[in-house]
Amino acid sequence: MKFVTAKYQEEVFVGLVHHQDTFVLPIKKAEGKMTGKSNLPDTMIECIMLGDEFLAKVTDIEQWVEKHEESALLLPIEEVELLAPIPRPRKNIFCVGKNYAEHAIELGSKADIPEHPMIFTKAPTTVIGANTSVLNHLEVTKELDYEGELAVIIGKEGRGIKREDALNYVFGYTIINDVTARDLQARHKQYFIGKSLDTSCPMGPWIVHSSSISNPNHLNIETKINGETRQKSNTEQFIFPVEEIISVLSKGMTLEPGDIIATGTPAGVGKGYKPPRFLKPGDLIEISIENIGTLKNNIQK
Structure with missing residues (x-):
């Protein structure tokens, strides 16, 4: 798995790089589409803090997107701005x-x-x-x-x-x-x-x-x-x-x-x-x- 912090149409989100590095999946938005609500955090550090729970959720989301062919959720990687994965570290x-x-x-x-x-x-x-x-x-x-x-x-x-x-x-x-x-x-x-x-x-x-x-x-x-x-x-x-x-x-x-x-x-x-x-x-x-x-x-x- 490859995780990004990205910006698309002024919205910053945590995403999963998809399909041989050609698309980015906004995982919180995808979770909302899958379950009707989204509990995932907005920042990479907060996602990392969830540990195995985060990885399990992302795996479920990715599988759901592929199974239901939710291609509309996938953003072409050339259309998003890739920020630093952790844009503002909490420490040096x-x-x-x-x-x-x-x-x-x-x-x-x-x-x-x-x-x-x-x-x-x-x-x-x-x-x-x-x-x-x-x-x-x-x-x-x-x-x-x-x-x-x-x-x-x-x-x-x-x-x-x-x-x-x-x-x-x-x-x-x-x-x-x-x-x-x-x-x-x-x-x-x-x-x-x-x-x-x-x-x-x-x-x-x-x-x-x-x-x-x-x-x-x-x-x-x-x-x-x-x-x-x-x-x-x-x-x-x-x-x-x-x-x-x-x-x-x-x-x-x-x-x-x-x-x-x-x-x-x-x-x-x-x-x-x-x-x-x-x-x-x-x-x-x-x-x-x-x-x-x-x-x-x-x-x-």
Whole structure:
């Protein structure tokens, strides 16, 4: 299952991607047609909080739509605006730094490969959806960079989560571009400001439910800039796999439904080139992850 937050004729809704990514089914509207009333929530986070009840309802709705040939409920995907799956996270986005050895080396040396997960965060105001422009922020940075990443969406509350149980706490997976102002990052000697400029966290285009991805630590990932491949790797190259990241974050800190964890970026970022190849106004960024899809955004001209 692929879940979206979408907008159609000024109405924002949670939808299910249908028929090989060609249609979107507004699930609350479909539930109302099926039962005469709709009890589903209006937001993705609230839907995630319902847990298995939400999935059971969506399965029933999807089967009913197909059985009764309710094609009028299906919206062509090109006619809806795909917002970020979680348009306004309740918390900062958790991010893992230097989780691929080659990336750690390209920004420093082998001595920079971490022994423990490096965690920083991005502000909720950074989040935008697919096919939306990233502000160029020329007034504050000359070194805007891309970072294609697999993101984990937490599905249920947990603290002190054991590594062997960690994937049971995952609702699904999406794609994030951890856009970074490298000069701000260097100037302030920490990550938050350089990582939290408005629009610097494109996310989407949807959340793929965890049941569709058996192993998040074995997915091809590729980032293209204007059609040129810059990053190409596989999440099997993680230093810290998804299970360990969740377990470490939950030690003494409660993870909640809708929490978002960006798992780190492979080698090939703009800063890693000699000379560096930072983003320019008008650039098109395409991040593809196996079994999820492609997140596309351009830099404001």
